[in-house]
Amino acid sequence: MFDQLSDKLEGVFSGLRQRGVLTEPMIREGLREIRRVLLEADVNFQVTRDFMKRVEEKALGERVLKAVSPGQQLVKIVHEELTSMLGERRSPLALAPIPPTVIMMVGLQGSGKTTTAGKIARKMKREMRQTRMVACDVYRPAAVEQLQTLGEQVGVPVYAEPGSQDVVGIARRALELAQSERDRVVIFDTAGRLQIDEQLMDELKRLKEVLKPAEILFVADGMIGQESVNVAKGFDDALDITGVVLTKMDGDARGGAALSIYGVTGKPIKFLGVGEKLDGLEEFHPERMAGRILQQ
């Protein structure tokens, strides 16, 4: 993951590092190349523009032009800006002061919500927290069976009301059960939906009212393109999400979504999905990630 982005940036940087002096045109050319690399990695157009503006201001300031090793100075600026674009600090899963901690999974169709619910359930259980999953996707064929199978695989019970279409009712009853069973964590899987689908977005708002979740995790496919920003904004505006999970990062996705989503929502990326199997979940460390992208 991020390999291509990283290799390409390194290509630009090594050219710049070798020079003793950097003139303004050289810097501008370098910045143009960086811009292209970001766009080719699916960093959103607007986000790229804002990023470049910030880098350019710093890079064309006295600091770089007069620095002893200007190339190195430029790399440093890009690194700082990249880190702040990824979220500065690691943001762990929030646990509610009074259990159960309620986690809601939301996102577009096929982004990886159900699988990620299973992965988080596994993690919670291994951390000795009594966990339950709840099937609130009443639309997709066999969504309940999928969650039940994952529940069996990780040894976590799944609450479902097969045949019922009453999402809010299911959620309410599941929460009552969780409270009486003294669960520590309850993870609600929801159906995939478009951020422009008002009716279904409304359903999520009603769920949120009932559940008062500690976490609303927006799950996004790591291979998403320029739409990352519209989609993330749509979910965030409607639900005030608390965090982001980027899935399918075990492939060769260039990671532009990671750089874009935090940029527009300010909501931290909490996990990366790095496999179909239930152990394929990694905590997200912005600082480390920026370092990896820049091969430092």
Added chain:
Amino acid sequence: VLVKGLDEGSLEGLEEQLIGADFGVPATLRLTGVVETLAERGVARSQRDFLRAVREEIVAILSAGRSDTALRFNYEGGPTVFLIVGVNGVGKTTTIAKLAHRLTRQGRRVMIAAGDTFRAGAIEQLRRWAERVGCEFVGSEPGRDPAAVAFDALEQAREKNVDVVIVDTAGRLHTQGDLMKELEKVHRVLGKKLDGAPHETLAVLDSTTGQNAMAQIRSFGQLVPLTGIVLTKMDGTAKGGIVVALKEEFDLPVKFIGVGEKMTDLVPFEIEQFAEEVMEA
């Protein structure tokens, strides 16, 4: 002002629109280049001219080479076989249901086969769709060799005198070597069992995908000869501009687009309409 009649603002606006629709950098530069040339020659002057020029170029690219959306059937005896491939969660299984529905409505006897034996609930998902569509279904057990399922499906298709068999496959990232080999085996078994099969190998692509689509189609195409693309989730806000770069590089027709989650939500790809909508603000 870069070019007469074309100020930097409008060129940048065009660039933003193209990048924003996921055309990618090379295709965007090519298309803005076309506009620049026209403006230099004084042929195109207004923003409207530029947009029209880009649209025409998109239509030209998508219409060149292989652009037929018709499905290829088996005319040599025996059933027609379609194999559906793609990365995780793009809409393969749903597209199969949609295709099965469409072909059933055309009066064909259709069978769908549960070649995804890996993902939790995948077999059950396809079974539910078969019930809704009202078509034949070949099941499987979790963990079974998908090539064996494909083999079974062809046997049963002959027995039951089915016209079209559509084989589902598990989602896999194109970078997963083992799983890609497994897919190659499914393809090979189909061809061994029935000459000319599969008659279509369709790669399903999620329209929200960015530049990774290039790597996906390249890798799948290297392992199993693709015959077309189905572009899903076009009911969302994504424009799917990447198909232009895909067409230039791989010359594969987009055969259908998915426009929703119901089995009726599949329509043949219309080049003119696509060019129109992809350039809408």
